[in-house]
Each structure stands twice: as structure tokens, then as C-alpha cells.
Amino acid sequence: MKERAKQQILVGGIGGQGVLFVTSLLAEAAIRKGLPVFTSETHGMAQRGGTVVSHLKVGSFSSPMIRPGHGNVLLALKPESIADHEAFLGPDAWIVVNRPTQDKPTRGRQLFALDADKTAKKIGNSKSANLVLLGFALAQAPRTPKGSRRLFCSLEDLKSVLEERLAGREGMLEACVRALETGHGAE
Numbered sequence: 001m002k003e004r005a006k007q008q009i010l011v012g013g014i015g016g017q018g019v020l021f022v023t024s025l026l027a028e029a030a031i032r033k034g035l036p037v038f039t040s041e042t043h044g045m046a047q048r049g050g051t052v053v054s055h056l057k058v059g060s061f062s063s064p065m066i067r068p069g070h071g072n073v074l075l076a077l078k079p080e081s082i083a084d085h086e087a088f089l090g091p092d093a094w095i096v097v098n099r100p101t102q103d104k105p106t107r108g109r110q111l112f113a114l115d116a117d118k119t120a121k122k123i124g125n126s127k128s129a130n131l132v133l134l135g136f137a138l139a140q141a142p143r144t145p146k147g148s149r150r151l152f153c154s155l156e157d158l159k160s161v162l163e164e165r166l167a168g169r170e171g172m173l174e175a176c177v178r179a180l181e182t183g184h185g186a187e
Contacts, residue, residue, distance in 0.1 A: 005035050005152045006059030008066045012085045013077030013098075015050045018130030022075065023054040025134070028161045029153040030058045040064035053085055058152050073151065075137055077116075077130055096137040098129060112140040114186050120179060128179035134158070135183025155184050 009026065013019045023039055030037040038061055041054035055066045071088040074081070076097040086109070089095070093109055100115040114136045116129040123132075138158070141150035159177055166173035 005030075005033070006061075007057070007073070007152050008061075008071045009056040009058070009073045009075065009151075010053060010066060010071050010085050010088055011056065011075045011077070012051075012053045012081030013130075015052050017052070017077040018127075019052040019054055019077060022077075022130050022134050023056050025158055025161050026056055026058075026153065028165075029157040030056075032157065032161065033153065035152065036060055038064035051084065053081070055088075073137070075133060077133060094140075096133060096140060098133050112136065114183065116183065119182060119186055123178055123182050125175050125179060128175060131176055131179035132183035132186070135180040136186050137183075138180075139184045139186070155180060 011019050011023050020041060023041065027037050027039050035058050038057040039054060041052060055064060057064060057066065066088050068087050070090050072090065072093050074085055074089055074093065074095045076082050076085070076095060079097055079099040082095060082097060086095075089109060094112070095109055096112045096114075098116040099113050100118070101113060114133060116133040116136065117126070119132045120126050120129040135155065138151055138155050158180060162173060162176050162180070166176065
């Protein structure tokens with residue numbers, strides 16, 4: 001896996017949605033697998049509600065920023081993130097978006113949509129939409145277009161990262177794992 005893993009992932013949303021948290025979970029999963037990793041983020045407004053995008057590169061890269069036309073995956077925590085960041089995606093990239101419909105994205109890329117906000121509310125944790133969407137992304141990876149890559153990590157990898165990070169905070173750990181698992185099982 002170490003030699004083959006080479007992936008460029010964008011996570012886009014707004015301040016307060018957990019863009020940086022999702023990115024840090026993925027980065028930690030890569031580190032645990034012994035994979036080189038770069039992360040970088042840009043912030044719009046320096047407060048809740050401003051645009052935030054993070055770049056995550058897993059594998060042998062020389063810089064943290066994803067060049068336009070080279071990204072493999074976009075995790076869009078709000079639908080507007082597609083328009084904001086799709087130019088970074090390559091032709092075989094795929095998109096996972098937090099929205100209620102499966103509308104086709106521009107440029108013909110495969111789109112997987114889930115109303116993660118609604119799903120998070122259903123499990124009693126409206127702040128966990130980011131983890132719901134991440135779990136959903138992990139489940140969609142095998143259905144991606146030929147030539148694209150599955151995510152470099154698994155549900156179990158991310159649960160392990162959460163277990164270490166949230167050791168001693170059992171209630172929070174349980175809520176986070178439940179959100180990931182709920183997204184993973186969503187259709």
C-alpha cells in the first residue's frame with residue numbers, strides 16, 4: 001500500500017463545519033499507515049462562516065498545494081464548494097457532497113450526494129455532518145469511475161484515529177464513531 005498510495009484530496013466548506021478536523025483525521029490515518037502526507041489550508045474570513053478549503057496529499061509529493069486539474073477527490077461539506085474548488089480536480093476525480101439531491105456536477109465527474117446535515121440531526125448530533133459525509137465517502141470509493149482511486153484509508157483506520165484522539169472522552173468518541181458509521185451505511 002505504501003508504494004501505490006498517491007492521492008490528492010480537497011475538503012471544502014465554511015468555517016465551523018469541521019473542514020480542518022476531517023483533514024487532520026485523514027492526515028493522521030496516512031501517518032499511521034506509514035505514508036508521506038502534506039496538508040495545507042486556506043481560510044476566507046477568519047471566523048465562523050468564511051470559506052475554508054484544505055489540500056491533503058498522500059504519497060510522494062514535493063509541495064502541499066494541489067495544482068488545478070490534479071485532484072482526485074473533493075469532499076464538499078456544502079454544495080457551493082463544488083463550484084469553488086472543482087477546477088482543482090482531474091478528469092477521473094470524484095465528488096462527495098453534502099446535499100439532498102444527486103444532480104450531475106459540471107464537467108461530467110461522478111457525484112455522490114448525501115444530506116449529511118439531515119442524517120446528523122437524525123442521530124441526534126447535528127454538528128457531526130462532517131463525519132457523516134466522511135463515512136459516506138469511504139463507502140462510495142469502490143463505486144468510483146475506472147481510473148480513479150479509492151480512498152487510501154478505511155473506516156477502521158479512521159475509527160482507530162478517533163479512539164486515540166478521544167481517549168478518556170467516551171461520550172464524544174461514541175458520537176463521532178456513530179456519525180462515521182451512519183454515513184458509511186447511508187444510501
